[in-house]
Amino acid sequence: xxxxxxxxxxxxxxxxxxxxxxxxxxxxxxxxxxxxxxxxxxxxxxxxxxxxxxxxxxxxxxxxxxxxxxxxxxxxxxxxxxxxxxxxxxxxxxxxxxxxxxxxxxxxxxxxxxxxxxxxxxxxxxxxxxxxxxxxxxxxxxxxxxxxxxxxxxxxxxxxxxxxxxxxxxxxxxxxxxxxxxxxxxxxxxxxxxxxxxxxxxxxxxxxxxxxxxxxxxxxxxxxxxxxxxxxxxxxxxxxxxxxxxxxxxxxxxxxxxxxxxxxxxxxxxxxxxxxxxxxxxxxxxxx
Numbered sequence: 001x002x003x004x005x006x007x008x009x010x011x012x013x014x015x016x017x018x019x020x021x022x023x024x025x026x027x028x029x030x031x032x033x034x035x036x037x038x039x040x041x042x043x044x045x046x047x048x049x050x051x052x053x054x055x056x057x058x059x060x061x062x063x064x065x066x067x068x069x070x071x072x073x074x075x076x077x078x079x080x081x082x083x084x085x086x087x088x089x090x091x092x093x094x095x096x097x098x099x100x101x102x103x104x105x106x107x108x109x110x111x112x113x114x115x116x117x118x119x120x121x122x123x124x125x126x127x128x129x130x131x132x133x134x135x136x137x138x139x140x141x142x143x144x145x146x147x148x149x150x151x152x153x154x155x156x157x158x159x160x161x162x163x164x165x166x167x168x169x170x171x172x173x174x175x176x177x178x179x180x181x182x183x184x185x186x187x188x189x190x191x192x193x194x195x196x197x198x199x200x201x202x203x204x205x206x207x208x209x210x211x212x213x214x215x216x217x218x219x220x221x222x223x224x225x226x227x228x229x230x231x232x233x234x235x236x237x238x239x240x241x242x243x244x245x246x247x248x249x250x251x252x253x254x255x256x257x258x259x260x261x262x263x264x265x266x267x268x269x270x271x272x273x274x275x276x277x278x279x280x281x282x283x284x285x286x287x288x
Contacts, residue, residue, distance in 0.1 A: 007272040013286025038126040042184035042206040054122035069286030075154035080115025116261040119157035120186025132197035182208040
């Protein structure tokens with residue numbers, strides 16, 4: 001575990017196994033949030049030499065963050081980002097030298113806010129309006145709305161496999177905000193998954209912000225300024241630097257991190273606090 005910058009941004013490699021379905025009983029992991037205002041995109045590889053990219057701005061409070069490397073037995077290796085406030089129940093910079101704090105920080109492996117795995121599957125979430133969710137399904141186990149991302153990164157290689165993982169669980173939002181998800185894979189497929197009272201919806205798109213997409217068309221989606229900027233900017237983008245420039249165009253005053261994942265080799269490029277001149281290059285595998 002090490003500190004990368006003064007956001008502060010930390011980096012951790014989780015060694016060993018974990019249970020991605022086990023409930024978190026620590027009160028520090030039950031903090032409530034009011035909103036997730038974020039922008040996400042998928043840039044497929046459409047020309048020779050291109051590499052598929054997945055980008056995301058996480059726009060939220062002034063909290064410490066962490067890059068998490070995981071390589072679970074029987075699952076896929078991944079690199080992901082986490083807001084440590086929802087692990088530590090504190091916005092103050094943690095002290096990794098304290099053994100109790102380090103143990104709590106290790107829980108970050110279970111709460112990825114976005115990430116990519118070794119197969120090229122990338123996932124990120126954003127807040128959406130509370131439009132209602134399907135009735136509880138007694139035949140499916142419950143899982144938290146962020147924890148489901150860990151299950152997808154560990155177990156899915158494609159969008160279809162990720163959607164199948166989601167269908168096996170009853171994703172729980174209340175009392176937290178309702179979320180929706182952008183999922184993309186190395187084959188060039190992408191989809192938005194969101195829930196309504198009528199069930200889980202899978203929507204073909206490659207951009208996600210904070211409005212409900214079910215039942216909307218391109219013209220309605222383009223009414224959202226951040227969606228429109230990303231959708232119009234993607235055709236001219238090819239490299240991770242182009243992706244980071246797109247994220248800069250839609251950054252907000254409270255953008256905490258901007259990350260572009262290379263879905264070919266799993267490299268994450270991370271800028272924190274809109275400091276675009278300082279980009280951390282983080283490989284899929286941790287340093288130890």
